[in-house]
Amino acid sequence: MKVGLLWGAAAAAVAAVGARAAADWIERQPDPVPYERLRREPEGEEVFISCPDGTVLRAIVAGEGPTVVLAHGYGVSLLEWNLVQAALVAGGHRVIVFDQRGHAGSTVGADGIGSGPMAEDCLAVLEHFDIRDAVLVGHSMGGFIAIRALLDHPGVARRLRGLVLFATWAGRIYDGAPRNRLQIPLLQKGILQRLARTHRGGLLFGAAQCGKRPSPAMIAVFLEVFLQQAHSLLVPIVRAFAGEDRYPRLAEITVPTVVMVGSADRSTPLSHARRLAAGIPGARLITVPDAGHMLNWESPHALVQAVVSLHDAH
DSSP states (O other): OHHHHHHHHHHHHHHHHHHHHHHHHHHTSOOSSOHHHHTSOOOSEEEEEEOTTSOEEEEEEEOSSSEEEEEOOTTOOGGGGHHHHHHHHHTTOEEEEEOOTTSTTOOOOTTOSSHHHHHHHHHHHHHHTTOSSEEEEEETHHHHHHHHHHHHOHHHHHTEEEEEEESOOSBOTTTTOHHHHHHHHHHHHTHHHHHHTSHHHHHHHHHHTSOSSOOHHHHHHHHHHHTTSOHHHHHHHHHHHHHOBOGGGGGGOOSOEEEEEETTOSSSOHHHHHHHHHHSTTOEEEEETTOOSOHHHHSHHHHHHHHHHHHHTO
């Protein structure tokens, strides 16, 4: 009994030393983009979109030219698109970003949180701006929702010329992703959020969203936005990530599609991207070397190139 306790204490001590060393290493890494730039919200006209169930979505629209709609991932906000939006606007695009329901500046109406209502929000955004020929980009949860929107609402496909599924999946999120089996239950119980509020825990959690070169500035901004969200309200969509499965229906998607993933993404690993690309007719798979789940900040120009390729293909 005493021997077992001693081994347990020793293992805990080794783990603590390893965590401290990892956190120290992360803090010494360079920042490709300064904190101040990452913290700056996309510029443009602020618009509020009323949905049938009473949800009000906050959106920002900027630029002129072919339209691009950017749908962000779980637990963050339209802020995540600041680098991508600026590059697309400068390149001659009209760009629309919005906060998903229950996130940041968007409210939750009578239908609550779930992939169904959030897919309807996607259609509401397209209809509000009378979009007819856009590229829709869905990052992480945004891609998961975009897939359901395309499958359940024919009006979505009619308004698109292209789709970018960006570090995302079509359900069964635990498949091939052991990190999710640990993080998602901790998130649902609120434990992950408490750990992320500690200095070391936040660094390690944030670095897990990055690729092989974690940026302290990216981690800091991600944590600021992530910890502002009402995660207890968002639990139903988190459950849907694992409980729903749209892989068998991917062949129904006829919109020209690019699937993008970072080779070091541990939240939506390459196996999910390959299943998406294999399941959607004609889809093209792009793997960004060494990038992680924060592909929007780690390699924004790769996404811009993918969007431009879809517009130029017509």
